[in-house]
Amino acid sequence: MAAQVAGFDDLNETTDDTHIIKKKNGIRKKCGGFQGMGLSFPVLKGIQKRGYKLPTPIQRKTIPLIMEGRDVVAMARTGSGKTACFLIPLFEKLKARVPKSGARALILSPTRELALQTLKFVKELGRFTGLHAVNVLGGDSMDNQFSAIHGNPDIIVATPGRFMHICVEMELKLHSMEFVVFDEADRLFEMGFGEQLHDIVSRLPERRQTLLFSATLPKVLVDFAKAGLSDPVLIRLDVESKLPEQLKLAFVCCRSEDKSAALLCLLKHVIRPESLIVIFAATKHHVEYLHMLLDKVGITNTYIYSNLDPSARKINAAKFRTGKVSVLLVTDVAARGIDIPELDIVINYNFPAKSKLFVHRVGRCARAGRSGIAYSLVANDEFAYLLDLHLFLGRPFNALQTEAASKDDDFPDGVIGRIPEVLLDEEHSELKVWHETENDLANMKKVCANAYRQYIRSRPGASVESVKRVKGINPNSFAIHPVFLVQDASQSSSSDILEKMKNYRPNGTVFEIGQSSRSRAYTVMKSTRAKHRSLIVNHKRKLEDKEKENLISRSSERKSMMASNDDDIADTFHNIIAPKKRKHDSQTVRKEKKRKVLVDEMHYIPYTAPDHHTEQGFSVNNFELEASKAKLDLTADSEETLRQQQKLKHWDRKKKKMVAVNMDKKVKKIRDESGAWIPATYKSKRYAQWKERMKVEEDFAADSEDDGDDDHGDQKRNQLRGLKTYPNTHWGRHNKKVENKVKSELKRPDQILKARIEQEKKKRKQRRKCKRSKRKK
Template sequence: MESEDDEAYSQLVTKANKKRKKSGGFQAMGLDHQIFKGIMTKGYRIPTPIQRKAIPLILSGKDVVAMSRTGSGKTAAFLIPMFQSLKCRNPAVCIRALIVSPTRELAMQTFKFVKELGKFVGLKAITIVGGDSMEHQFAAIHENPDVLIATPGRLLHVVIEMNLSLKSVAYVVFDEADRLFELGFEEQLREILNRLPGDRQTLLFSATLPRSLVDFAQAGLSEPTLVRLDVDSKLSDKLTLAHIFCRQDQKLAVLLGLLEKCDIIQENTLTLIFCATKHFVEYLYEVLQRLKFKCTYLYSSMDAEARRLNVNKFRRGEAKILVVTDLASRGVDIPFLHTVINYHFPAKPKLFVHRVGRVARAGSTGQAISIISSEEYAYLLDLYLFLGRSLQFSTKATETKSILRFSLHFFVIDNFLNSMKQYGRSKPLCSSESSRRAKSETRLKNLALHPINTFTEVIRSKFYDSASSWHKKKKKAPADSSEVADEYFVPFAPSDLHSEQGYMPFVNLSVDRNSFAATAESAVVDFLDDDAKDIRARDNRMKWDRKRKRYVGSSGEEKTKKIKTESGVWISASYKSDKYKAWRQKLKMGALERSDAVSGGQDKRLKLFRSRKLATAGFLPLSAAVCFAGKGKAKKSSSAGRVRNELKSEQQIFKAHIRKQHQREIERRRAKRSKKPRLSA
């Protein structure tokens, strides 16, 4: 009954905190005073769009999958409801909220944000990340923290070492979930998910939504709600699209001409160039560096610190050009971006929308320029079918500039040529309709002539075209009755069929259109690998098994020893190394006790370690340690889970004083008896 009363009371407080008039700010969300005070102290006044959409859903107790870019305020979007849910510090329960981050840097950044935003709430938060001492992490968990911020690899290692129960966790956040899967943590995430209670609230924040992440969300979340901010329109009305048609070997010259012409790309503006592979990114970076362009680069396998430095260099304007791949650009938010150049045209329409959606934001103008070869023209037709627009051609000749010759190292050129071969084999095919239209396209012949072509080349091409058209038979055109046909014709497919097919690759009639499965399909964007090694590993997943006499799946990884967990999942055997057991024996510690008599099915754990041992070992201060009686055994008390209050009342002090006086009187009488002389017989 107490838990129901507390829940009803918190609902009444939340309702009272809400303003009657909707102000659009944090005041209308019904937050507690301590949380609202921390938000105001941090300097927040108006919630961002992702906060305005996600926070009310999270406060209502729903599982949420939110798509948001880096810098959009997503950290506060899941921390503010967490503070509202946990309310205050509870030293009797261990780990009530779990936040999983892909990298150590992001985990430390989230920890700092928890301390700043929740400074008036009083929750205890710790970090469990790789590179730190595991003994210090064992001691930190023994303090029964409220919030645990961890990377998945070290978290699973600590959980298996300590045999730690996560049944008390009620609030789980997977931050940068697409990055978690990209770094190969899917096995660890599924094992962590199996150890969590079923009545938890799970949140998933991601910049994009790959297919593996949708499957994970459907398996680990309960009726989740998808929060998106880009569903209103595919492309901004203030975005200018331009496509330049050239041969494959002319692309570099076209790009350098674009970067040098100030009337196309404005001065002091930021430009983003998308390439297919990381080797081509390195090659293009070398070219631009030789030609004295201020540029930097990003790709997926880059070190996290180098990635952060390059992004900050581009944001500050020290580099005007950023050369990236699709994988590396996920989650990178550039606020004042003006131009996007597609050096390699994307193979999927949604990938194009994801690229050019970075410009023309918040009412500003922008442009997207694509350099297209004849092999990529069919993908351009696929894009315009998806957008529902008509492709317009220009026949005006433009001026050109001569490009200076320069020399590069041969190994750079060889690397990017080999990677482009792998990319060409692995990229998905265009639709058959667009391929047929690209082959029969005649408007490409009306484009302006290249100024470098000689007079004989132009005349020869015109002669060949006229000779080939002379052999073709003319067919009678049907009578022009389009008005009558349009009036009575009922199409067999809707006008936006290609747009719907671009957003939804397959349609399951048994799935409700309003469900998460249906809405997530429209948001799925699968990125191609940008490294030739990853491309080969993806293509070579089948190998011949001599015992089974057939091809079997192979991940390309070396065989490692594995152990089977309680949930039946096989994980690396290196997670179980008995470090926790050795640490307890060293400090003569008892194990964490579990209490099953906690309301709501949560586990309570007592602080069971010696104050002197931990203080002298340097793990805990003397004030934070809790003494216990016996060697490795906790002192049992009737109120299990309560911490002993060391402050005494007036009655306790008075009784202790009377007891001491009585003891002194007894000792004085004994001393008098011993001093009396004994009579001899």
């Protein structure tokens, strides 16, 4: 019987409650489901209602460790159930709602779409626990977020920029936080939230549990984990460089100006109309252009990009999830973390420059055991990135050379081919008519061309080796991709004729065609060709031999065999030698340093003294240091010099461009996540204005740090943490007024004055009624 690996139970065992919970001979039956993790009934009921039966490998490993209270850094590929890894232990730790204790869990997400998805998941999975969760997102109303936090939620799902703004504005202490999660942590640092994350961590209490979920593990993330986590456990099951087994890849090569026609060929002739499709484009201008194009074709679609209004992004995402539209056009803002369960197909309109980004894009489909297809349109300037991707994935570069090879399989995975010219010509003619008749579409195409030039400037370059290898690849020699093979004889014959015309190369040159045989150019080229005939024949023969060698090498490739498992290897080989880990002791480091240093210490004269830094630290009046700090500020004294001073610019290292010099540093402002300009310190008067408008009496941020650990101190902290909230509904305000009338026995002077004025009004009204009744009589 094979030995079981810790954390990985038998997947074939049933998860029915009657078979799992029953006992045989006093021994409880082992199970590989969530029932064997010791979860409480409300959490387990939410899991079952959500439809989960068996935990994924990453869930089996992380959930028991998180339940023990350990800090965890988990790495797994997309679609492996990372969100449930931290939500299930979070519900088990928080147990039930505690209205007066304040927020006890914080989940930070890189984008608002991922945060909204996480909040939806929290409500579905934890609906039987009674825990209250809120969102704090950039672009939403800050007043609503103030009132939401004043309601003392148990869980806060936020984006770092807006949450940091709220913390500074409300002066939150976050002393009640017990559980902190950084979802897609590498993406958080890639988007430039590093400063906000460090500031948020500094506000959190030391006694907290921190979880960090990421696809990759860059150095910045390792340093952050070292500083913010206490003795973390690294779980690295299957990293993001692997693709799901149910995902099939198809690479279609075409010219960059043919991409729109190639996309229409895919949507019309290959993909089924009822499929849900996500199309990734390079810029927002490409998204808008494709939106106009698909509307013209009659394909229902919507779009999402970063500059779109938050409410519009939410509405468009809901349209696609509910199936009202079949195509979603997005930029890389939706490349990570977004979960669309019914997604069938992903199309890369612009091939990504980074291989990891490709994995994130295509990982939106084929999630949780479903199958999916990823089509990629590859232009001539993107072939180097395609080679980098194959090296990154460890796959062979499988480019079809003949149609016979492509007809062997209906859909071979990872094949590189092209589109038939007949289909491209049909779409080209239709697109040409549209661009000539509609000015909006033609203008949008020009905008896309300009945007793509700017995109190429910011796009990182491919590896040098891939750029060299691309020069030896001829995309015109690729065969038609199997997905475009048609069975109609007339279309196949016309495509064959076009292929022959395309591959036809006349012997004559441009100097000879259309010229008379007596012209000087004709005679010179004819004599030169006769002179070098042997070289031309040898060159053609070499090209034919190379093509034959490539075909032979591809045909002689070994077929993929079934991989062996660890048990088979252990039964066959008793002694297994693995590469030893590199030692990092002080002796080896000293040896390496001695080998690297090739300086003759006897005769070498350094530029600075050995104790240069020590002397500089002890010096009182260092001329070099004082001179570097010295500056001369001249204030303009005329209108012309003032105008010139406003035009002063300096080189910004971060932005890599010349920026205007801000003479008044006190008025420095930055953009928040919603695009609004706010002070650089995040401090404005919006919270104070909101408190005054909502009649909030106590400060939510006040927290008693001087109180002791006795019961009286805890009671005082809870009173200070909780806040009198003002209801937003009509009946809520009415009930609040009734409650205040019952509680308050003594009235304030303004209340007494108001009551007297109302009484006088009633008396006057009554007198008028009496006079009217007397006149009528």
